[in-house]
Amino acid sequence: LPSCLNLKFYSTEDYEAHYSLTHRYYCSICNVTLMTEKLLNIHLQEVHDSFFEVLSQRRNMYQCLITDCEEKFKNAEERKQHLIEKHNFSKQTNVNGLIKKRIKKYIKNLKFFFFLIRFLLR
Numbered sequence: 034l035p036s037c038l039n040l041k042f043y044s045t046e047d048y049e050a051h052y053s054l055t056h057r058y059y060c061s062i063c064n065v066t067l068m069t070e071k072l073l074n075i076h077l078q079e080v081h082d083s084f085f086e087v088l089s090q091r092r093n094m095y096q097c098l099i100t101d102c103e104e105k106f107k108n109a110e111e112r113k114q115h116l117i118e119k120h121n122f123s124k125q126t127n128v129n130g131l132i133k134k135r136i137k138k139y140i141k142n143l144k145f146f147f148f149l150i151r152f153l154l155r
Contacts, residue, residue: 071100072131098131 037055042048058073059066062081067073075096078085088094093105095112099120106112109129116122 068131069100071096072098098128 037051040051042051055066057066058068058070060073060076060081062077065076067076075098079095085094089108093107095106095109097104097106097112097115097120099116102120104115106115113122113126113128116126116128117124122128
């Protein structure tokens with residue numbers, strides 16, 4: 034990505050961590066990076082698939098966000114209730130944010146962490 038052209042990596046581990054966090058589960062349509070392959074697939078369906086809304090009116094299409102859980106729901110609210118009851122999510126968790134927003138803050142913190150490690154190892 035153009036935003037990564039000026040990045041310098043001091044080790045293979047730094048590069049691999051960067052790649053995993055910023056490019057592995059990347060939506061090329063809207064430039065969002067998600068934490069898992071499942072979240073990326075859900076994002077692609079719910080945000081970019083024009084048939085998703087039509088199909089979701091006829092059958093359960095909203096997938097659970099947990100990797101090993103295959104349950105589907107009529108709408109996002111039912112999914113959120115499932116996540117709270119079965120997977121102990123907080124009621125305050127922004128479930129839609131998990132599939133729609135960037136993980137920029139996490140990446141920024143990780144970059145600082147690697148910078149700090151390099152600084153301390155000098």
